[in-house]
Amino acid sequence: MTHWIILPIVLPAFLAPFIVLAARYHITIQRVISVFGTLCLVAITAGLSWQASDGTVTLYQLSDWAAPFGIVLVGDRLSTLMVLLTSALAFFVLLYAIGSGWDNRGRHFHALFQFQLMGIMGAFLTGDLFNLFVFFEVLLIASYGLMIHTGGTVRLRAGVQYVLYNLLGSTLFLFALGAIYAETGTLNMADLAGRVQLIDASATVGIRIAAVLLLMVFAVKAAVVPLHFWLPSSYAEAPAPVAALFAIMTKVGAYAIIRVYTLIFPPDLAATAGLHGWWLLPTALVSLAIGMVGILAAKQLDRLAAFAVIGSMGMVMVSISLFTPAGMSAALYYIVHSTLAAGALFLITDLARAGRDNLDLTPQPPVSGAPLTAALFFVAAIAMAGLPPFSGFIGKLLILNAAFDTAYAAWIWAVILIASLISVVGFARAGSVLFWKAQSVEQGENAEPSPAPSGLSYVAVGGLVTLLVGHTVFAGPATQYTTAISEQLFAPERYLSTVLETPGKLSDQTEGAH
Secondary structure (H helix, E strand, O other): OOOHHHHHHHHHHHHHHHHHHHOOOOHHHHHHHHHHHHHHHHHHHHHHHHHHOOOOOEEEEHHHOOOOOOOEEEEOHHHHHHHHHHHHHHHHHHHHHHHHOHHHOOOOHHHHHHHHHHHHHHHHHEOEHHHHHHHHHHHHHHHHHHHOOOOOHHHHHHHHHHHHHHHHHHHHHHHHHHHHHHHHOOOEHHHHHHHHHHOOHHHOHHHHHHHHHHHHHHHHHOOOOOOOOOHHHHHHHOOHHHHHHHHHHHHHHHHHHHHHHHHOOOOOOHHHOOOOHHHHHHHHHHHHHHHHHHHHHOOEHHHHHHHHHHHHHHHHHHHHHOOOHHHHHHHHHHHHHHHHHHHHHHHHHHHHHOOOOOOEOOOOOOOOOHHHHHHHHHHHHHHHHOOOOOHHHHHHHHHHHHOOOOOOHHHHHHHHHHHHHHHHHHHHHHHHHHHOHHHHOOOOOOOOOOOOOOHHHHHHHHHHHHHHHHHHHOHHHHHHHHHHHHHHHHOOHHHHHHHHOOOOOOOOOOOOOO
16 A cells, blocks of 8 residues: 555644644744645655556555545545645745745744645545545634734634634535435445435435535635635735635635536436536626626735636636536646636735735835836736736636537626636736836835845745746646546546455555556
């Protein structure tokens, strides 16, 4: 049995308490441990992704208990892609937190950061619905601590709102799990996939209710309208590195929808037929529209970035709601793009704060380090708006192409194109106020210039932008890989056989694969 797949969960789980107990008062040691651990995560998740690239499904049975009786971790193309994306984002966010000094403005930043990574990695790798709930709660606890890092009444209020909405989602999740277990007697995803097929057509009420509750829970996590109200304040008020890391948080909800509604409740399942198709697409289109209108109407730059996340999630959910291989492939390509672009945009928002009293989109004294910050904002804005030549434009074309032959193609094309135009206007307005009109504001004679952001801060943002460029340059191989992921999702036989038909004493699932 290969133990590599559990390391993305175990490593941050051990580093977090070690940082608290052994390096509580030594910020330099905390930084070294945290950076080293996150860099190891990048290497481990890259190895897992490479291992799964040929279609290999890796299984880890905790305490060597076979599924469905024991807890299992499963690594396939989808889960390993998501953990790799998480670790890459986390590494550059951590560099920015150190370079900007955000990690030293409150207590236990690095320990909470590692616990957050543990929760995210576990949510992507678990093969059990109950443990998905457990890792959601780990995410909630750690993210609340990170949100109120450095304190403040406004930040505390936004954090409480964030927790309340997510606790509501957790309550619904428990109800859904109870209903599913009552109907099937299992919560293992692979085992559920077989058992729901056996439910008689006249006794599907319970499982349909459970499927609806699950979809609502995941929609809360993904900030889909009308369950998005927690996101703008939470992301806007959070410290910049925390908000950038949260760019992957909404993707956890999208991942859960993809996993559950292709494996357990696929579109062709009679028991839940048409359950998600009739309302997921309209809410996704509304989410996209509200997100882009929010960009245009935003009066603060951090709010603009938060609404950009809502809009990007709307775009992702439009593609997912098609529940076709082409739509799923396009959604996965866009998930990678939007995560990197949103993370970069939140960090650039913090760069723009230098030299300004606030992030209001009003003419103020010039931003410190304005030329480089403006160039980075220009790139991030183009990427988030989906303009050429960056990956957002390619992802948008893939989504439009996937929707071309559907019954709702006209609506999808119209909303996406109009929303894109609105976002371009919104980003252009914000950029002109920040970096052009600012030049006309005179500073006082005795005013001292604000210190420019550190070089490490620019390196961190530049790293995310470089990944965006790479995602664009290698769009061909990237789309081929997301297509392979989509094919594996809609033909899950290898996943099911690996989880359910492997003997208790496992041999390495990847032996002979490479």
